[in-house]
Amino acid sequence: MAELQKAEIVGTPALDGQYIGEMDIWPFEAPEFNRIYPFYDNLRAGKFTTTKCKKCGHITFPPQVICPKCWSDELEWVELPQRAKVVTLTETQAGAPLGFEPPLILAWLTFGDKGPLKHLLGRIIHCKEGELKEGDEVKFVTFSVPAHPFEVKKDTKISDRVFYAFELVK
Amino acid sequence: MAQTRNAVIVGGGTSKFGVRQAHLLDMIQEAMRACADDLPGLKPADIDGLIIATTMAGRHSSALNTAPLVVQRLGLSPTSICIRVDTLCAGSNSAIIVAKGLIESGIADVILVTGGEKVYMPQRWETNYTQLAVNDHDWDSAMGLGVPPPFFAMIAKMHMKRYGTTKEQMAHVSVTNYGHGEGHVNGHFAGRTLTMEQALEARIIADPFGLYDCCPLSDGASAVVIASEERAKAMSDRPLVYLRGTGQHATHSMSAGWPGDTLAEWPHLKTAGEVAFKNAKLTPKDIDIAETHDCFTISEIIELEELGFCKKGEGGAFVASGEIGLNGTIPTNTDGGLLVYGHPFGASGARQAIEICKQLQGRAIHQVKDAAFGLTHNLSGTCAQHTVVIYGKEPVK
Numbered sequence: 019m020a021e022l023q024k025a026e027i028v029g030t031p032a033l034d035g036q037y038i039g040e041m042d043i044w045p046f047e048a049p050e051f052n053r054i055y056p057f058y059d060n061l062r063a064g065k066f067t068t069t070k071c072k073k074c075g076h077i078t079f080p081p082q083v084i085c086p087k088c089w090s091d092e093l094e095w096v097e098l099p100q101r102a103k104v105v106t107l108t109e110t111q112a113g114a115p116l117g118f119e120p121p122l123i124l125a126w127l128t129f130g131d132k133g134p135l136k137h138l139l140g141r142i143i144h145c146k147e148g149e150l151k152e153g154d155e156v157k158f159v160t161f162s163v164p165a166h167p168f169e170v171k172k173d174t175k176i177s178d179r180v181f182y183a184f185e186l187v188k
Numbered sequence: 189m190a191q192t193r194n195a196v197i198v199g200g201g202t203s204k205f206g207v208r209q210a211h212l213l214d215m216i217q218e219a220m221r222a223c224a225d226d227l228p229g230l231k232p233a234d235i236d237g238l239i240i241a242t243t244m245a246g247r248h249s250s251a252l253n254t255a256p257l258v259v260q261r262l263g264l265s266p267t268s269i270c271i272r273v274d275t276l277c278a279g280s281n282s283a284i285i286v287a288k289g290l291i292e293s294g295i296a297d298v299i300l301v302t303g304g305e306k307v308y309m310p311q312r313w314e315t316n317y318t319q320l321a322v323n324d325h326d327w328d329s330a331m332g333l334g335v336p337p338p339f340f341a342m343i344a345k346m347h348m349k350r351y352g353t354t355k356e357q358m359a360h361v362s363v364t365n366y367g368h369g370e371g372h373v374n375g376h377f378a379g380r381t382l383t384m385e386q387a388l389e390a391r392i393i394a395d396p397f398g399l400y401d402c403c404p405l406s407d408g409a410s411a412v413v414i415a416s417e418e419r420a421k422a423m424s425d426r427p428l429v430y431l432r433g434t435g436q437h438a439t440h441s442m443s444a445g446w447p448g449d450t451l452a453e454w455p456h457l458k459t460a461g462e463v464a465f466k467n468a469k470l471t472p473k474d475i476d477i478a479e480t481h482d483c484f485t486i487s488e489i490i491e492l493e494e495l496g497f498c499k500k501g502e503g504g505a506f507v508a509s510g511e512i513g514l515n516g517t518i519p520t521n522t523d524g525g526l527l528v529y530g531h532p533f534g535a536s537g538a539r540q541a542i543e544i545c546k547q548l549q550g551r552a553i554h555q556v557k558d559a560a561f562g563l564t565h566n567l568s569g570t571c572a573q574h575t576v577v578i579y580g581k582e583p584v585k
């Protein structure tokens with residue numbers, strides 16, 4: 019009997035295939051779970067956006083609920099540049115976290131000195147290992163990521179999701 | 189606030205660091221046992237405060253409210269403070285700053301600062317996966333930024349490009365630290381040696397890093413006792429080691445907030461160091477020994493620059509000229525550091541403090557002659573925060 023149990027019960031049967039939000043690699047994008055959901059709506063429309071303070075004019079990234087310079091909560095959505103230059107990069111073959119297929123190519127991007135966003139770490143997709151070089155130009159690109167369920171009263175809804183990365187301008 | 193009395197570090201110990209067949213709470217008990225061996229006069233009832241530093245406990249040990257678990261396992265009954273702190277890799281160094289303030293102000297008399305992590309899970313993938321939750325999850329982590337080597341590899345590339353730092357210079361850090369790690373039996377890589385040839389020929393982890401340029405992820409725990417001067421005198425007749433000055437500087441949580449011109453400049457560390465030196469009424473020239481956060485060889489090089497031990501951009505040549513060795517101008521990571529002793533995040537700051545304590549008391553394994561002032565430094569996360577603590581055989585006057 020003891021041996022039978024050992025063979026039949028493996029893992030966490032109590033969870034019975036449940037979605038585990040705390041293990042999710044993507045953000046909870048639905049309006050029910052954050053106040054910056056327009057960022058994700060804008061991604062769906064192909065726009066790279068963030069919040070700008072109406073009081074002091076400061077543009078911050080990522081988007082926020084209050085301005086980190088003056089703490090005003092009067093913010094508006096503005097578009098960010100969609101093209102950047104590769105300052106340096108790193109390519110991971112082994113050891114990429116589950117959910118990120120190798121080669122995982124990460125680049126330190128610069129958007130130029132005049133822009134509101136000086137530098138940003140970006141994943142470069144649709145790119146072969148060894149293809150990306152320092153100084154290359156990359157552009158913003160969006161894609162869908164797995165949806166997740168969430169409860170609204172007695173119903174279970176599905177939150178469709180989107181995210182962004184960058185790809186080489188050829 | 190006027191300082192009414194001095195805080196000192198009395199002693200401490202670590203568990204064995206490594207890939208351990210042990211629960212987090214087992215390793216914290218081992219660290220307590222090692223601490224008790226270091227301080228034979230210490231009894232559970234002497235300790236009136238507990239600070240436990242850990243990051244992974246909630247996720248990896250299902251221990252979100254960690255402090256009461258430690259109270260139970262160590263037989264403590266704290267009356268002044270009983271908290272968990274989490275600043276990732278700087279956890280127990282942050283805890284030491286908190287303990288200093290509580291003791292100097294008279295709120296606590298004797299605080300046990302312990303830190304520990306259970307990194308390795310029943311299945312290895314979970315360790316890398318959890319790393320997504322220690323960065324800014326919805327932003328940098330969603331780009332795939334998890335384990336540290338890729339980010340620090342970009343830092344190394346920038347430092348090589350801007351300042352001419354070489355792989356050979358970086359290898360001097362790992363070879364030196366392997367020499368220093370000799371004899372530290374609780375270290376992750378205890379008993380191992382490293383030659384320059386082995387360092388340079390090692391397999392690549394993330395270009396330009398070979399295997400020995402990267403510290404391991406370790407399971408492990410450490411524990412130190414921070415006490416008022418008078419309680420310390422009652423507990424031990426060793427020379428007193430005072431907590432002179434501290435600084436902790438945080439500027440951002442994700443890449444868009446990076447404070448440097450490029451990845452090779454760490455102005456936030458420079459500021460943390462300046463704050464600590466000012467509070468300690470010392471300058472970099474006064475420091476006899478340093479324990480810096482050598483998560484990667486390039487980290488130690490940049491830290492020596494930003495802390496003012498050498499000029500900006502000259503860290504590579506500085507480490508290659510032997511200045512971080514036991515007879516150099518600033519012997520660094522004399523217990524092997526993160527590269528050799530290992531890195532259970534929340535345990536590392538206290539592990540560094542133990543080495544400084546022993547050096548200043550003249551009882552270190554690789555003793556630096558007449559060491560009177562020491563410094564510890566941790567960075568946290570993807571180099572988002574810096575924590576510095578300065579110790580001395582004399583208090584600030």
Ligand SMILES: [Zn+2]
Binds near residue numbers: 076088090
């Ligand atoms: Zn504002």
